[in-house]
Amino acid sequence: MHIHKYEKIWLIFGVGSLVLFLGVIGVAAFAFGHQPPSHMATVDAENLDQDPVFSEPGLTKIDESTYRATLVAQAFGYNPNRIEVPEGSTVLFEVTSADVVHSFTIPGTNVNFMVTPGHVNMAEHTFNEPGEYLVLCNEYCGTGHHYMSMTIEVVPR
Amino acid sequence: MNITNLAVDITQQVKPGVDPKDKKLTIYHMSVAFVAFIIGVFGGLLQGLARGGLIPLPSWLGYYQILTAHGVLLALVFTTYFIFGFFFAGISYTHGPLSKGLRKLGWTGFTVMSIGAVLATIMILMNEASVLYTFYAPLAAHWLFYIGLTLFVVGTWISSGAILTHFYRWKKENPGERSPLFSFMATATLLLWIVSSLGAAVSILFLILPWALGLTDSVNVLLTRTLFWYFGHPLVYFWIMPTYMVWYLVVPKLIGGRLFSSSLAKLAFVLFLLFSTPVGFHHMLMESGVTEFWKFLQTVLTFAVVIPSLLTAFSIFATFEQTGREQGGKGLFSWLKKLPWGDVRFFAPFMGMMFFIPAGIGGLINASFSLNAVVHNTLWVVGHFHLTVGTTVILTFFGMAYWLLPMLTGRRFTKHANRCGIVQTWLWSIGMFLMSGAMHILGLFGAPRRTAYATYQDAPQAVAWFEGIFASHITVAVGGVILTAAGVLMFYNFIYLTLLAPKGETEFPMTPDPHDMKDSPKFLENWKLWLLITALLIVFAYTIPIYDMIVNSPPGSPLFNNLIK
Amino acid sequence: MSEMNKQKSKSHTSGENHTSLKTTLIFTMTLGVLILLSWFAVFFLFLERS
Numbered sequence: 001m002h003i004h005k006y007e008k009i010w011l012i013f014g015v016g017s018l019v020l021f022l023g024v025i026g027v028a029a030f031a032f033g034h035q036p037p038s039h040m041a042t043v044d045a046e047n048l049d050q051d052p053v054f055s056e057p058g059l060t061k062i063d064e065s066t067y068r069a070t071l072v073a074q075a076f077g078y079n080p081n082r083i084e085v086p087e088g089s090t091v092l093f094e095v096t097s098a099d100v101v102h103s104f105t106i107p108g109t110n111v112n113f114m115v116t117p118g119h120v121n122m123a124e125h126t127f128n129e130p131g132e133y134l135v136l137c138n139e140y141c142g143t144g145h146h147y148m149s150m151t152i153e154v155v156p157r
Numbered sequence: 158m159n160i161t162n163l164a165v166d167i168t169q170q171v172k173p174g175v176d177p178k179d180k181k182l183t184i185y186h187m188s189v190a191f192v193a194f195i196i197g198v199f200g201g202l203l204q205g206l207a208r209g210g211l212i213p214l215p216s217w218l219g220y221y222q223i224l225t226a227h228g229v230l231l232a233l234v235f236t237t238y239f240i241f242g243f244f245f246a247g248i249s250y251t252h253g254p255l256s257k258g259l260r261k262l263g264w265t266g267f268t269v270m271s272i273g274a275v276l277a278t279i280m281i282l283m284n285e286a287s288v289l290y291t292f293y294a295p296l297a298a299h300w301l302f303y304i305g306l307t308l309f310v311v312g313t314w315i316s317s318g319a320i321l322t323h324f325y326r327w328k329k330e331n332p333g334e335r336s337p338l339f340s341f342m343a344t345a346t347l348l349l350w351i352v353s354s355l356g357a358a359v360s361i362l363f364l365i366l367p368w369a370l371g372l373t374d375s376v377n378v379l380l381t382r383t384l385f386w387y388f389g390h391p392l393v394y395f396w397i398m399p400t401y402m403v404w405y406l407v408v409p410k411l412i413g414g415r416l417f418s419s420s421l422a423k424l425a426f427v428l429f430l431l432f433s434t435p436v437g438f439h440h441m442l443m444e445s446g447v448t449e450f451w452k453f454l455q456t457v458l459t460f461a462v463v464i465p466s467l468l469t470a471f472s473i474f475a476t477f478e479q480t481g482r483e484q485g486g487k488g489l490f491s492w493l494k495k496l497p498w499g500d501v502r503f504f505a506p507f508m509g510m511m512f513f514i515p516a517g518i519g520g521l522i523n524a525s526f527s528l529n530a531v532v533h534n535t536l537w538v539v540g541h542f543h544l545t546v547g548t549t550v551i552l553t554f555f556g557m558a559y560w561l562l563p564m565l566t567g568r569r570f571t572k573h574a575n576r577c578g579i580v581q582t583w584l585w586s587i588g589m590f591l592m593s594g595a596m597h598i599l600g601l602f603g604a605p606r607r608t609a610y611a612t613y614q615d616a617p618q619a620v621a622w623f624e625g626i627f628a629s630h631i632t633v634a635v636g637g638v639i640l641t642a643a644g645v646l647m648f649y650n651f652i653y654l655t656l657l658a659p660k661g662e663t664e665f666p667m668t669p670d671p672h673d674m675k676d677s678p679k680f681l682e683n684w685k686l687w688l689l690i691t692a693l694l695i696v697f698a699y700t701i702p703i704y705d706m707i708v709n710s711p712p713g714s715p716l717f718n719n720l721i722k
Numbered sequence: 723m724s725e726m727n728k729q730k731s732k733s734h735t736s737g738e739n740h741t742s743l744k745t746t747l748i749f750t751m752t753l754g755v756l757i758l759l760s761w762f763a764v765f766f767l768f769l770e771r772s
């Protein structure tokens with residue numbers, strides 16, 4: 001199989017770029033923790049009211065600047081549908097669904113993950129700018145899908 | 158000219174072309190494809206206008222109902238019928254008429270597919286199936302919708318059987334000969350289709366259908382999603398491979414040149430077969446229940462399937478340059494003038510190639526593991542696949558339609574048709590530039606896909622998506638209007654070329670196989686080997702995560718059919 | 723037929739390497755640079771947002 005000299009150059013360059021990309025995201029993920037949300041915990045979606053965590057969803061303070069937000073997504077909203085944290089807080093979101101597949105997405109951030117019934121998914125974000133953050137569902141979940149949203153109020157310290 | 162040369166030319170000239178009975182089978186496929194296309198296009202128009210807040214939808218027509226129809230009719234029905242039509246014509250051209258039995262099998266496949274497609278469409282129109290073309294559980298459609306999808310897939314298997322058998326018979330009669338490129342590539346494409354659609358079939362038949370019928374009372378949601386994307390990614394290569402076939406086999410002929418390496422072309426198609434399937438997790442990167450390790454492994458395999466596209470980019474451009482220079486073109490760029498820019502059969506696929514540059518880059522970004530968080534389920538993704546399937550594939554298919562349709566109906570590809578084609582190509586390109594360009598940027602700002610008109614109680618961020626100068630839902634709608642005009646023009650071209658154009662002859666512009674054909678390595682033709690490696694890769698990439706999904710699954714989900722009406 | 727012959731004799735004389743593929747090299751390299759730039763643009767957007 002004969003390969004033209006220029007084609008070899010191109011393939012080395014092209015495959016080299018692919019390897020570079022894989023290297024960058026691999027190092028970012030496995031050395032610096034920029035992993036895609038891949039939580040493995042499961043729950044009983046039909047009996048969330050008996051679940052130790054999701055029976056009472058809401059915000060809990062872990063320390064001065066760290067919060068844990070447990071939320072339940074359900075057609076077509078989130079429970080709770082509003083949370084408030086001070087500027088500079090890091091929030092760990094733990095979300096599950098009570099019915100179909102939804103997403104938990106804060107536009108303009110990297111918080112954007114699927115919420116599958118029976119599974120818990122997680123992401124963390126530090127809110128450095130005060131203001132109202134929109135959370136929306138970007139996985140089609142039924143006729144009211146485009147109404148599904150909540151807000152995160154980040155108040156100045 | 159010497160005698161042997163003359164002999165070769167005569168045999169080439171008396172080559173029978175496509176048998177009339179096989180032409181009929183193809184024209185039926187094409188007709189269904191174009192009807193699905195035009196309905197789908199109007200769906201797209203309504204979506205663009207409705208999302209932009211420019212029109213309200215009537216109460217009897219839901220946004221998600223239209224979106225389901227748009228996805229099913231364009232991404233599944235249009236593409237599949239077009240591809241099978243192309244394959245039936247091409248295999249008959251390459252290896253002679255189908256036998257009576259195989260042709261009957263082809264018609265059976267067509268019929269079963271069509272019953273399925275019509276059934277699924279009816280269920281969508283009755284608003285019993287607004288689950289989108291991905292039919293993610295536990296949203297549930299009427300069970301007849303799933304029956305329709307099943308029949309559709311079974312029909313494609315029957316048709317694949319007819320095409321593959323025709324090729325197999327030729328192979329048996331010509332032991333030791335290298336397969337013509339057309340049949341080689343069609344075989345790789347169909348094998349990929351069969352291997353991958355098995356996943357969708359398993360999901361529907363064993364998980365979703367029993368659940369939708371009430372025979373089981375819950376379904377493993379994550380497993381159905383995994384099986385869908387086991388099918389869903391190869392599906393896009395099922396569109397891309399025939400597109401590349403036109404680039405490799407037809408475009409060189411149209412520009413008056415020829416392909417110069419058959420080995421590399423064959424290698425590219427083998428790589429597609431091997432690496433297209435074990436990569437479905439790149440659609441589930443943001444999902445719980447699959448570990449980072451398996452996601453990363455499939456990301457690596459996803460990047461491997463980029464390599465045949467790198468090969469293709471070089472081969473095609475080199476064919477252009479070689480041909481331009483052979484025709485006397487000089488300099489770094491002035492040879493480009495030698496290409497037949499005025500011929501839409503070349504120009505439409507060429508524009509498709511140009512759009513594949515941003516499309517391919519977008520795809521690399523989507524598949525890049527944690528980077529996917531930036532774009533997942535945003536309009537960026539919609540912009541991306543309107544470039545890939547919605548422009549690259551479709552413009553190449555249109556480029557094919559300009560010669561295939563008149564060839565099938567015994568008509569001539571006229572100047573008029575060519576002119577309409579050029580206008581069509583420009584309109585489609587401009588419309589898509591606006592629509593897809595705006596979608597990409599809106600997506601980076603976080604605007605969601607698959608979402609009707611929404612401002613989320615006038616949240617400032619969401620309102621901004623309507624107010625950008627270019628990055629706005631309004632630009633999407635404007636692009637959609639231009640695209641619709643282009644779509645209507647294409648439908649006219651279809652009617653003209655099948656029913657109105659003057660009678661005459663149109664050739665099948667297939668490039669002769671390259672000179673290195675005889676030296677192309679024998680092992681490339683070893684389909685058993687390739688299927689074995691394909692299977693091993695699939696087993697390697699999927700066994701442990703799927704086992705985990707079944708063994709550690711949470712309680713299954715009941716039916717949610719109330720949420721879609 | 724003459725058309726066909728013309729093509730044939732042309733491709734006979736032009737084995738690979740006889741014609742220059744300079745522009746192809748430039749095209750593919752430009753494509754490569756474009757890929758790198760776009761990918762890193764989104765990568766930095768990702769870093770900036772996290």
Ligand code: HEM
Binds near residue numbers: 199606
């Ligand atoms: C007139 C031309 C077209 C217009 C105006 C158009 C418009 C749109 C719009 C606005 C959406 C997204 C809506 C949303 O996510 O909320 C969409 C989705 C889609 N389009 Fe198109 N489109 C056109 C042509 C095509 C073509 C030719 C194809 C494929 C061959 C295609 C395939 C799809 C698919 C697969 C989806 C996704 C459906 C889903 O999310 O379930 N479109 N289209």
Ligand SMILES: [Cu+2]
Binds near residue numbers: 137138139141145
């Ligand atoms: Cu939702």
Ligand SMILES: [Cu+2]
Binds near residue numbers: 390393439440
């Ligand atoms: Cu994919």
